[in-house]
Amino acid sequence: MKTEFERAHVTSHGNIALLTLNHPESLNAASVSMVQGAAQAISFIEKPDSGFRAIVITGEGRGFCSGANLSEAAESRRSAASSAGDALETAYHPFLRRLRDCRLPIVTAVNGVAAGIGMSIALMGDLVVAARSAYFLQAFARIGLVPDGGSTWMLPRLIGLARARELSLLAEKLPAETALQWGLINRVFDDAIMMDEAMKLAARLANGPVSLAAVRRLYWESPHNTFEQQIDQERMAQQRAGRTEDFVEGVTAFLQKRPANFKGE
Numbered sequence: 156m157k158t159e160f161e162r163a164h165v166t167s168h169g170n171i172a173l174l175t176l177n178h179p180e181s182l183n184a185a186s187v188s189m190v191q192g193a194a195q196a197i198s199f200i201e202k203p204d205s206g207f208r209a210i211v212i213t214g215e216g217r218g219f220c221s222g223a224n225l226s227e228a229a230e231s232r233r234s235a236a237s238s239a240g241d242a243l244e245t246a247y248h249p250f251l252r253r254l255r256d257c258r259l260p261i262v263t264a265v266n267g268v269a270a271g272i273g274m275s276i277a278l279m280g281d282l283v284v285a286a287r288s289a290y291f292l293q294a295f296a297r298i299g300l301v302p303d304g305g306s307t308w309m310l311p312r313l314i315g316l317a318r319a320r321e322l323s324l325l326a327e328k329l330p331a332e333t334a335l336q337w338g339l340i341n342r343v344f345d346d347a348i349m350m351d352e353a354m355k356l357a358a359r360l361a362n363g364p365v366s367l368a369a370v371r372r373l374y375w376e377s378p379h380n381t382f383e384q385q386i387d388q389e390r391m392a393q394q395r396a397g398r399t400e401d402f403v404e405g406v407t408a409f410l411q412k413r414p415a416n417f418k419g420e
Contacts, residue, residue: 158199161192165200170361171354172200172207172259178224179216185272186224187242190250197253208419209361210257211353212280213264220273222294223247243303247272251305254279255375258368260360264353265289265331265340275304278313281371282356283340285331286349291339296326312378314339364401364417366392 158165166173174196176183183189200207214220223242254261254276263280270292277283277291293310295302302310302323310319314337322329334340344352360367369392377385396402401417408415 158196160196160199162186162189163192163196165196167207168354169358170206170208171357172205172210173354174200174210174212175215176213176220177215179214179218181224182216182218182221182268183214183273184221184224184227185247185276186227187246189224190246194250194253197257201258207259207361208363209260209262209357211262211264211357212276213350213353214266216267218267218273219263219265219269219289220276221268222271222273222292225298240303247304251275251279257371260357260363260367260371262353262357262360264350265291266346266349268292270294272304275306275309278309278339281360282342284342284344284349284353284356285334285340286346287331287343288346289331289343291322291329291331291334292326293322294326296324310339362417363419364396364405364415365399365419366396366401369396 156167162176162178164175164177166175174193176185176189176193178184178186178189197210199205200210260282261280262282262284263277265277265283265285267286267289269277269285269289271294274291274293293302293306301307306323307319310322313319318337321327329337329339331340331343335343342352342356373385373388373392376388380388400420401415404417405415
């Protein structure tokens with residue numbers, strides 16, 4: 156079943172929601188309407204009665220997301236007294252926060268280019284997989300702008316300051332294989348099987364315990380906390396996880412030497 160949103164759609168694969176950015180003629184350039192449509196799609200996926208327990212995000216056609224839609228941005232600035240940063244605060248930042256705060260684990264499946272804000276969206280996945288032909292690009296310097304979409308926060312933490320600066324200052328393509336070697340992404344697959352492998356990873360997450368939501372939240376909080384603050388957050392999260400039915404099932408399955416049948420509750 157497919158549910159349509161503005162320049163995005165969601166298809167159901169059992170308990171996995173496949174969210175596809177859908178403007179292939181622009182390699183899924185991220186317009187304001189696209190990110191707003193994708194945000195609505197996330198809200199749809201997260202509804203308690205949806206049955207979804209994991210999300211895969213990819214792009215329609217030959218690319219994941221080629222960056223901000225520059226044609227739309229130029230038209231907006233001609234028609235109003237807006238700046239290059241206005242859309243960040245009104246559209247792109249809310250969408251990135253929506254991904255960060257999602258209660259479901261996210262796999263991003265990068266097919267082709269992930270540039271600019273598209274690279275940021277790709278890196279919001281809890282697991283990031285890429286086709287062998289895919290590449291990442293901090294394209295901002297090519298058009299006289301600075302990295303955005305959280306790039307200057309994420310990249311130093313993922314690959315170190317030297318490589319982050321290099322990507323942003325030189326604006327060179329980073330092939331998927333190199334991104335894997337640098338620790339920027341998790342897996343690289345041949346193009347023909349990448350989506351199948353992404354769905355397999357998502358299935359493992361979808362069939363996992365409800366505590367996965369707390370795991371992703373702990374890792375998002377970790378860079379802001381001292382060691383003492385973080386272990387306190389772990390303690391509180393563990394108390395909540397220990398009161399779930401999934402914990403009871405996990406321990407029972409361990410003692411019975413069988414796979415756990417988690418319900419996500």
